[in-house]
Amino acid sequence: MTTAQHSSEGTLTVVGIGPGAIDLMAPRAQTALEQAEIVVGYRTYLDLVRSCLNPASTVLSSAMMQEIDRCRKALELAEEGKRVALVCGGDPGIYAMAGLVFELARTMNTSVPIDIIPGIAALNACAAILGAPLMHDFAAISLSDLMTPWELIEQRLAAVAPADFVVVIYNPKSKKRTDQIVRARDILLASRAPDTPVGIVSGATREHETVRLTTLAAMLDEEIGMQTTVIIGNSQTFVWRDKMITPRGYSRKYGL
Amino acid sequence: MTTAQHSSEGTLTVVGIGPGAIDLMAPRAQTALEQAEIVVGYRTYLDLVRSCLNPASTVLSSAMMQEIDRCRKALELAEEGKRVALVCGGDPGIYAMAGLVFELARTMNTSVPIDIIPGIAALNACAAILGAPLMHDFAAISLSDLMTPWELIEQRLAAVAPADFVVVIYNPKSKKRTDQIVRARDILLASRAPDTPVGIVSGATREHETVRLTTLAAMLDEEIGMQTTVIIGNSQTFVWRDKMITPRGYSRKYGL
Numbered sequence: 001m002t003t004a005q006h007s008s009e010g011t012l013t014v015v016g017i018g019p020g021a022i023d024l025m026a027p028r029a030q031t032a033l034e035q036a037e038i039v040v041g042y043r044t045y046l047d048l049v050r051s052c053l054n055p056a057s058t059v060l061s062s063a064m065m066q067e068i069d070r071c072r073k074a075l076e077l078a079e080e081g082k083r084v085a086l087v088c089g090g091d092p093g094i095y096a097m098a099g100l101v102f103e104l105a106r107t108m109n110t111s112v113p114i115d116i117i118p119g120i121a122a123l124n125a126c127a128a129i130l131g132a133p134l135m136h137d138f139a140a141i142s143l144s145d146l147m148t149p150w151e152l153i154e155q156r157l158a159a160v161a162p163a164d165f166v167v168v169i170y171n172p173k174s175k176k177r178t179d180q181i182v183r184a185r186d187i188l189l190a191s192r193a194p195d196t197p198v199g200i201v202s203g204a205t206r207e208h209e210t211v212r213l214t215t216l217a218a219m220l221d222e223e224i225g226m227q228t229t230v231i232i233g234n235s236q237t238f239v240w241r242d243k244m245i246t247p248r249g250y251s252r253k254y255g256l
Numbered sequence: 257m258t259t260a261q262h263s264s265e266g267t268l269t270v271v272g273i274g275p276g277a278i279d280l281m282a283p284r285a286q287t288a289l290e291q292a293e294i295v296v297g298y299r300t301y302l303d304l305v306r307s308c309l310n311p312a313s314t315v316l317s318s319a320m321m322q323e324i325d326r327c328r329k330a331l332e333l334a335e336e337g338k339r340v341a342l343v344c345g346g347d348p349g350i351y352a353m354a355g356l357v358f359e360l361a362r363t364m365n366t367s368v369p370i371d372i373i374p375g376i377a378a379l380n381a382c383a384a385i386l387g388a389p390l391m392h393d394f395a396a397i398s399l400s401d402l403m404t405p406w407e408l409i410e411q412r413l414a415a416v417a418p419a420d421f422v423v424v425i426y427n428p429k430s431k432k433r434t435d436q437i438v439r440a441r442d443i444l445l446a447s448r449a450p451d452t453p454v455g456i457v458s459g460a461t462r463e464h465e466t467v468r469l470t471t472l473a474a475m476l477d478e479e480i481g482m483q484t485t486v487i488i489g490n491s492q493t494f495v496w497r498d499k500m501i502t503p504r505g506y507s508r509k510y511g512l
Binding site for chain 1: 272274277278279280281282283284287323324347348349350351352354355356357358359360361362363370372373374375376377380381383384385387388389390391392393394395396397398402403404408409411412414415416418419420421496497499501502503504505506507508509510512
């Protein structure tokens with residue numbers, strides 16, 4: 001009886017834990033972690049929320065690059081009737097696990113209820129740290145060509161550069177992928193001024209957070225890695241007192 | 257002495273309260289509200305966080321469209337030595353108050369410390385409600401031409417449409433602005449299939465939340481208003497069990 005009841009109650013909650021600082025994780029995410037029978041996640045993210053986990057929960061951690069196994073395991077455990085929480089850094093819906101979970105659920109043809117709890121994404125957190133760079137239309141582009149053809153990424157960069165979008169770059173560089181950020185910079189430089197402000201944030205809200213303000217011309221001199229988000233301003237973006245700010249248009253319309 | 261000390265401690269914290277549900281507001285935002293001597297905000301957002309306010313705080317509410325007065329007042333009170341919290345819906349850094357605060361601070365040449373607390377933006381919340389539509393590169397575009405020339409908005413729509421970005425549309429329509437969403441739809445339709453999935457969310461996470469899944473061809477039949485966010489899929493976006501999902505590319509690379 002208990003087993004049967006459990007079986008009908010299996011659920012998968014995909015939990016956005018935010019950028020890293022515990023006090024930027026939504027209470028709804030905290031509750032989902034507390035109520036989970038099983039918590040599944042990539043080791044680094046589990047470490048960030050260790051203090052929030054229920055001692056009664058089973059914790060299954062895995063290494064990087066094992067996303068598919070991790071998501072499939074989480075779905076299988078939910079199908080077995082468990083209340084499962086899958087931990088994601090940032091927002092599960094932005095370059096994280098939400099999409100893969102649904103793709104796998106479709107392949108498995110499961111009817112397990114899947115709930116996504118949004119989180120403060122890297123782009124939200126980095127913008128707040130830098131000042132207000134995303135106040136006008138922006139595009140988020142991942143430079144990882146592991147699963148996306150580079151030609152498409154380049155096409156997207158070339159589309160948004162002259163249309164004066166603020167550009168948020170995810171996955172700018174890894175040990176093996178070092179050239180993409182150079183090419184992205186060059187594409188933007190073809191239609192944007194060399195002194196366009198650029199903000200570079202690594203490890204946002206974590207202990208090792210670093211923040212640098214530079215320019216499109218000089219940005220490649222800065223250290224950029226796996227945990228770095230790069231925000232490139234539009235033609236109106238300015239720097240004032242170490243803050244990067246994109247005006248919304250109040251000044252033009254109303255004077256300030 | 258006390259006065260002088262206060263005077264040197266004036267601060268302005270721009271607080272993202274998230275989409276509306278209290279349990280999606282970060283604890284850091286909650287703390288900032290509790291610690292504020294003065295809380296300033298647009299009435300609707302103050303109502304959403306009423307239960308979180310410190311009874312000892314002074315609350316200054318204002319009507320819509322008074323953003324400049326509201327931000328200037330908040331800065332002036334901080335200059336007078338008060339700990340001021342300025343309440344913003346969603347994320348202060350995405351089409352909200354963070355940019356205007358810095359623009360005004362520069363004009364006023366104030367040295368008041370300004371801190372931005374990020375929040376779960378409408379785009380994060382609506383994506384989670386819809387499933388996982390933002391899993392690949394996306395662009396956020398506001399259709400409000402009150403402060404941005406329509407030609408530029410149109411140029412941006414025309415740039416991202418063929419480059420196959422998922423498109424998040426803010427401010428799609430108001431009582432006075434009814435034509436912009438029609439033109440935006442037509443621009444996207446010129447380079448995207450009529451059956452491209454479109455998610456329409458109004459009042460995300462609030463009591464009157466409504467969620468509709470439709471297509472690019474049919475989207476104008478749905479009710480769209482001031483509190484609506486529209487997410488238009490890319491060429492890979494699909495609908496499965498009432499969820500809108502943009503694949504990341506795992507299937508192509510690994511098979512699933």
